[in-house]
Amino acid sequence: MAKVDPDNITRSSAAHDEASAYLVGGVNSPVRAFGVVGGKPLFIASGSGATITDVDGRSYIDYVGSWGPLILGHAHPRVVQAVVAAAHRGTSFGAPTEQETTLSRMIVERVPSIEAVRLVNSGTEACMSAVRLARGFTGRSKIIKFAGCYHGHVDALLVDAGSGALTLGTPSSAGVTRSVAANTLVAPYNDREAVAQIFATNGSDVAAVIVEPIAGNMGLVLPADGFLSTLRDLCSRHGAVLIFDEVMTGFRVGLGGAQVLHGIRPDLTCLGKIVGGGLPLAAYGGRREIMDHLAPTGSVYQAGTLSGNPIATAAGIATLSELNDAVYRDLEERSEQLADGLKRGAEDAGVAVRIARCGSMLCTFFSDKPVTDLTSAKACDTSAFATFFHAMLERGIYLAPSQFECAFVSAAHGEDDIARTVEVARESFAVVARS
Numbered sequence: 233m234a235k236v237d238p239d240n241i242t243r244s245s246a247a248h249d250e251a252s253a254y255l256v257g258g259v260n261s262p263v264r265a266f267g268v269v270g271g272k273p274l275f276i277a278s279g280s281g282a283t284i285t286d287v288d289g290r291s292y293i294d295y296v297g298s299w300g301p302l303i304l305g306h307a308h309p310r311v312v313q314a315v316v317a318a319a320h321r322g323t324s325f326g327a328p329t330e331q332e333t334t335l336s337r338m339i340v341e342r343v344p345s346i347e348a349v350r351l352v353n354s355g356t357e358a359c360m361s362a363v364r365l366a367r368g369f370t371g372r373s374k375i376i377k378f379a380g381c382y383h384g385h386v387d388a389l390l391v392d393a394g395s396g397a398l399t400l401g402t403p404s405s406a407g408v409t410r411s412v413a414a415n416t417l418v419a420p421y422n423d424r425e426a427v428a429q430i431f432a433t434n435g436s437d438v439a440a441v442i443v444e445p446i447a448g449n450m451g452l453v454l455p456a457d458g459f460l461s462t463l464r465d466l467c468s469r470h471g472a473v474l475i476f477d478e479v480m481t482g483f484r485v486g487l488g489g490a491q492v493l494h495g496i497r498p499d500l501t502c503l504g505k506i507v508g509g510g511l512p513l514a515a516y517g518g519r520r521e522i523m524d525h526l527a528p529t530g531s532v533y534q535a536g537t538l539s540g541n542p543i544a545t546a547a548g549i550a551t552l553s554e555l556n557d558a559v560y561r562d563l564e565e566r567s568e569q570l571a572d573g574l575k576r577g578a579e580d581a582g583v584a585v586r587i588a589r590c591g592s593m594l595c596t597f598f599s600d601k602p603v604t605d606l607t608s609a610k611a612c613d614t615s616a617f618a619t620f621f622h623a624m625l626e627r628g629i630y631l632a633p634s635q636f637e638c639a640f641v642s643a644a645h646g647e648d649d650i651a652r653t654v655e656v657a658r659e660s661f662a663v664v665a666r667s
C-alpha cells in the first residue's frame with residue numbers, strides 16, 4: 233500500500249511512484265500514464281454509473297468509460313449480478329459452455345454481416361486473427377490499412393505510411409520487423425484514389441483491407457461519402473476480404489455498429505470493448521464461407537485457453553441485453569446536448585475547436601480546420617488540449633488524456649452530468665483562452 237505524505241502529495245501520486253517500482257512506467261497500457269498531457273495519472277478506487285472515484289476520494293464525471301466498453305456506466309447492477317453469479321458457477325473450464333452460444337447468437341442477430349463468430353480475449357487478438365484468416369482464405373499476403381486507424385498492437389498493423397514511397401509501410405514500433413511491415417500497405421483515411429491506386433498495382437496480392445469504418449483512434453474521424461462503399465467495391469472486384477474493425481464502434485454507434493449506420497456489408501468484423509461488458513472479451517466473425525476456414529473445421533489455426541470465458545461472456549450477455557433503440561435514442565440526445573454545449577462554450581471563449589460526433593462518441597479537436605484524416609488530426613493544437621484536459625480534471629471531469637481519443641457518453645450520464653460538464657467546459661475553455 234502506498235504511503236502518503238498528507239502535506240503535499242496525493243495518494244494517487246504516491247501510488248504511481250510505488251507502481252513504477254514494479255510496473256513499467258507504473259501502468260499496464262501506455263496512454264494511461266498521462267505522458268502526452270503531462271502530470272501523473274489518477275489511481276482509481278471505484279466507479280458507479282457515470283462517476284469514478286480516485287484513491288484520494290475525489291469523484292469525477294467519467295468520459296473514458298474504460299476506453300469504450302462501459303456503455304451502461306460503471307458497475308451496472310445487472311452486469312455485476314451476472315458476473316458474480318457466473319463466478320460462483322466456476323471461473324473457467326476450457327470446455328464449451330452454453331453461454332458462449334448465447335452471446336454468439338446475440339452477436340449474429342444484431343450484426344447483419346456476421347454469420348459465425350469466434351470469441352477471443354482482446355481487440356488486438358480479434359484483429360490479428362481476422363488478418364490471418366483473410367490471408368489463409370485468399371492465399372495472399374498483402375494487407376491495406378489506413379494511417380491513423382488503430383487495430384491493436386498486432387505486428388503487421390503497427391505500421392505507418394512510409395515517407396517517400398507513398399504506400400509502403402514502415403514499422404511504427406521498435407521490434408516490428410521490416411519484413412512484416414513490407415506486407416502492409418498504408419493509405420490516408422478517406423482517400424479513395426490512394427486505395428484504388430494500391431489495388432491497381434497490387435490487386436492480385438491483396439488479402440484484405442482493414443479499416444475502422446468510423447475512425448476513433450485519431451480523435452473521431454467520420455468516413456467521407458463514398459469512402460466505405462469504394463472499399464467494398466474494390467475488395468469485391470479484386471477478391472480481397474473487407475474487414476471492418478468495429479472494436480470501438482460495435483454496439484456503440486447503434487446495435488448493428490457502423491456497418492448498419494452506413495449500409496455496408498463487410499466480409500469480416502472485429503468486435504471488442506462493449507461486447508465484453510467491461511471484461512476481457514472480444515470477437516471476430518463474418519461470412520460463414522470465410523469463418524469455416526478456421527480450425528477445427530479449416531486450416532487457419534487460432535486458439536485460446538480463456539477464450540469464451542464464462543465470467544466475460546456473462547458480462548457481455550448482460551450488457552447486450554440492456555441495449556435497445558430507446559437506449560441509443562437517449563444516448564444520442566445526451567451526446568448532442570454535450571456537443572452543443574462544448575461548441576458554444578468554445579465559441580464564447582474564442583477558442584477554435586471542431587467537435588466531431590457520432591452517437592455517443594465525440595471528440596473536441598483544437599483546430600480551426602475540418603479533421604478528415606491523420607494529417608489534419610495531427611495539425612491540432614495539442615498543448616491547448618493539454619491545458620483544457622487539466623482544467624477539466626481539476627474541476628471534476630475525467631477525459632481521456634490525449635487529443636487523439638474519443639469521449640464516450642454512457643447510459644448512466646444524466647442530464648445533470650451533461651449540464652455540469654458543459655458548465656465546467658465553459659470555464660476550461662476560458663482557461664485555454666487565457667493561456
Ligand SMILES: *Cc1c(COP(=O)(O)O)cnc(C)c1O
Pocket residue numbers: 353354355356357359382383384385444448449477478479480504505514
Ligand atoms: C481498442 C481497439 C482495438 C484494440 O483492442 P484491445 O482490446 O485494446 O486489444 C482495436 N481496434 C480498435 C478500433 C480499437 O478501438
